[in-house]
Amino acid sequence: MSERNLVVLGLQWGDEGKGKVIDCLAGTFDAVVRCQGGANAGHTVVVGGHKTVLHLLPSGVLHPGKCLIGAGVVVDPVALVAEIDELAAGGADPSTKLMLSDRCQLVTPAHPALDRAFERAKGKGKVGTTLRGIGPCYADKVARIGLRGADLLDPELPARLRASIRAHNRTLDQYGAKPVDPHGAAVERWLAAARRIAPLVADTAAWIQDLMDKGGRILSEGAQGTMLDIDHGTYPYVTSSSTGVGGVITGAGLNHRQVGLVAGVVKAYTTRVGGGPFPTELDPARAEALRQRGGEFGATTGRPRRCGWLDLVAVRHAVRLNGVEAIALTKLDILDPEPEIPVCVAYELDGKRIDTVPAQLSDLARAKPIYETLPGWNASIRGVSDRSRLPAACEAYIAFIERRLGIPARWIGTGPGREETIVG
Ligand code: GDP
Ligand code: IMO
Ligand code: MG
Numbered sequence: 063m064s065e066r067n068l069v070v071l072g073l074q075w076g077d078e079g080k081g082k083v084i085d086c087l088a089g090t091f092d093a094v095v096r097c098q099g100g101a102n103a104g105h106t107v108v109v110g111g112h113k114t115v116l117h118l119l120p121s122g123v124l125h126p127g128k129c130l131i132g133a134g135v136v137v138d139p140v141a142l143v144a145e146i147d148e149l150a151a152g153g154a155d156p157s158t159k160l161m162l163s164d165r166c167q168l169v170t171p172a173h174p175a176l177d178r179a180f181e182r183a184k185g186k187g188k189v190g191t192t193l194r195g196i197g198p199c200y201a202d203k204v205a206r207i208g209l210r211g212a213d214l215l216d217p218e219l220p221a222r223l224r225a226s227i228r229a230h231n232r233t234l235d236q237y238g239a240k241p242v243d244p245h246g247a248a249v250e251r252w253l254a255a256a257r258r259i260a261p262l263v264a265d266t267a268a269w270i271q272d273l274m275d276k277g278g279r280i281l282s283e284g285a286q287g288t289m290l291d292i293d294h295g296t297y298p299y300v301t302s303s304s305t306g307v308g309g310v311i312t313g314a315g316l317n318h319r320q321v322g323l324v325a326g327v328v329k330a331y332t333t334r335v336g337g338g339p340f341p342t343e344l345d346p347a348r349a350e351a352l353r354q355r356g357g358e359f360g361a362t363t364g365r366p367r368r369c370g371w372l373d374l375v376a377v378r379h380a381v382r383l384n385g386v387e388a389i390a391l392t393k394l395d396i397l398d399p400e401p402e403i404p405v406c407v408a409y410e411l412d413g414k415r416i417d418t419v420p421a422q423l424s425d426l427a428r429a430k431p432i433y434e435t436l437p438g439w440n441a442s443i444r445g446v447s448d449r450s451r452l453p454a455a456c457e458a459y460i461a462f463i464e465r466r467l468g469i470p471a472r473w474i475g476t477g478p479g480r481e482e483t484i485v486g
Contacts, residue, residue, distance in 0.1 A: 067280050067322025069310050070390070072287030073380035075334035077360075077367060078327040079392030079475055081105030084121035084283050086473065086483055087325075092278040093130055094122025095270065097313030098303040099285030100136035100169060100199070102192040104361025108478040114149070115361045118142050120283050123149065123156045130266045133165035134303065134313020136199040137211070139255035141169075146258075162259060163266040163315075164212035170223060171248045172230035173198040179239035189299055190336025192362050198230075200302035214260040220253055267315025274320055282310045282321075288380035289334075289419075296419075296426060299338025307384045325472070326386035328377055328463070330394045333358050333367040339427040342370035342406045356396040373406045373431065374466050379419045381467050389467065391460060392475035395482075400438040403459060406431035407466065436462060446476045449484045 068087065072078040085107040088094050101117040108114075109124060118141055120129045131137060142162075149156050173195025180197070181188045191197060202208040209226060213219055224244040231241040242248065270280060286305040289295045294306065303309055307324055310316065331352060334340050344352065349369040352358065358367035380386065397403055408417045409429035420426050439453035446452060452460075460471050474484040 067282070067316070067320055069282040069284065069307060069321055069324045071284035071306060071310075071324065071326050071380075071384055071386070073326040073328050073377050073384075073386065073389070074287045074332055074373070075289045075340075076285075076287040077104070077333055077335070077358075078287060078329045079390070080284065080327045081107045081116060081121040082392065082475065082478060082480070083325070083327050083390045083473060084281065085109070085124060086480055088122030088125045088127060088281055090279070091122065091127055091281040092273055093128035093270070094120040094125075094281045094283055095130040095132050095266070095314045096120045096135050096283050096285065097132045098134040098305065098309040099301065100196050101138050101141040101194045102196045102301060102362060103285035105285070106361050106478070107480075109480050111479070113478075114152075117145055117362060119145050119149070119156060119160070122281060122283070123159075124154060127159070129156060129160045130270070130314070131160070131162045131166060132266055132314040133163045134309055135163070136167045136169050136196055136203075137162065138169035138195065139214075139259050140252055141194070143255040143258050157262070160262050161264040161266050161269065162211050162262040164210065164263050165267070166211040167199055167203045168209040168211070168213065168256075169195045169199045170209065170226055170230075171252050172227045172234070172242050173202075175234055175239060175242050176230060179234055179237035182239070183237055188337060190338075194362070197302040211263050214256050214263050219256060223249065223253065270315055280314075280316070282314050282316065284310065288383060289376055294379070294383055296338045296423065299336065299423075306380070323388065324384050324386050325388050325390055326377075326381060326384065327390045327392060328372075329392050330372060330397050330459075331356075332370045332373050332376070335360050335363070335365055335367050339423055340368055340370055341375075341409060341426065341429050341431045342373045343368055344370050352396070355399075356393060371404045371406060371431070371433070372463070374463070375406060375409055375417055376419060378417070378467060381469065386469060388470055388472040389463075390473035390475070391463065391471040394456065394460070394474055395442070395444045395476045397438065397459075398442050398444070399440065401440065402435050402438050404433035404435045405462065407434050408432040434462075443476050445479075445482045447481065447484055449474065449486055452484075
């Protein structure tokens with residue numbers, strides 16, 4: 063790996079522990095680039111017992127390398143400024159190492175308002191979005207009416223922002239939602255934040271290509287996970303971007319030869335936030351026990367995460383689509399007290415055994431997990447950093463996953479801290 067670029071992707075429904083893995087690995091890279099998504103992400107990094115949650119800033123921000131926000135990201139200037147200020151207040155001002163793509167899309171104050179209106183209109187069928195305006199911003203991008211990073215340098219930005227908001231107010235009105243005042247405090251706050259981040263705007267894709275020419279190395283940071291991918295996830299209960307390796311190529315501005323090693327982050331069990339089918343979801347009492355033990359509450363919204371057993375049908379789907387060569391298996395320590403651990407190896411659909419993810423939601427909702435149950439280890443592995451010191455049953459659990467996926471677990475998480483990791 064030492065010669066290659068690295069991509070870190072989530073292989074489930076997000077919150078696999080990507081932030082920790084990226085923080086552990088970022089030290090030897092010249093730059094870390096966020097490729098897609100926006101402030102819907104919540105990536106947690108714990109260093110020396112101190113917790114930092116990153117939403118738009120790359121999880122390599124606590125290292126000396128550059129931090130890039132790529133073309134595929136949707137950026138809310140207010141959220142970005144808040145994040146920069148919070149880090150600066152803690153003594154780790156990231157502004158000098160941060161670059162913002164001139165091609166990224168800007169989340170305006172109308173986008174969260176639209177997000178809320180669309181979710182309300184969906185009623186029981188709502189996606190359960192983070193309400194950060196992500197879907198409406200990506201909709202503007204593909205409709206070719208979005209504002210971009212480069213527009214932060216346009217003297218006409220205030221007028222263009224207000225025109226965009228007025229256009230969206232027509233939609234808000236149709237949905238019976240309150241319009242956004244084009245001259246209100248939220249818009250003024252947005253414009254002030256836009257002025258703050260304007261000096262960070264750069265052609266990040268060209269910068270990356272120059273770095274590649276000089277033999278530098280880059281770590282590409284995925285947000286969300288493959289099961290939330292707009293094309294390959296559990297549509298429509300997904301986010302609005304390409305969360306796999308395709309999103310890295312377009313979102314960072316790397317070409318396919320520059321992707322490097324694709325590492326997939328897999329939590330030792332499964333969680334999901336928001337609506338949509340979840341075949342291995344646990345009954346409420348067992349889910350609650352796992353949630354409490356794993357601290358499974360959203361890093362962005364604080365919502366309780368739904369919890370279930372590891373679903374290797376979903377993970378294999380992600381491994382194959384993304385060309386994953388190695389996994390980072392996280393939160394293994396959370397399974398310490400489980401007497402036995404079921405792992406879903408296939409689904410049963412209408413009496414047939416299947417090992418792929420059905421596109422039709424009603425099929426996925428009916429699919430019954432077929433489990434293989436492994437013995438638990440009933441011992442604490444918290445903080446173990448040497449694989450040979452793991453209990454035999456714990457090693458057997460890891461080996462089972464490796465065998466089923468056909469790839470090694472090169473990193474294993476035994477706690478939230480940077481050093482609570484087995485590197486294999
Ligand atoms: P991300 O969105 O994929 O970066 O994941 P989140 O940060 O939203 O959620 C993962 C949570 O698990 C965070 O609170 C991490 O600090 C924590 N975490 C990550 N890896 C481990 C691990 O191996 N063990 C334990 N106990 N916690 C972990
Ligand atoms: P990280 O990067 C978990 C989910 C939301 C919702 C759906 C759509 O921390 O893993 P959106 O606001 O994107 O339109 O919401 O996607 N979602 C995430 N779930 N982790 C995330 O990010 C997520 N980002 C979005 O809960 O179900
Ligand atoms: Mg998260």
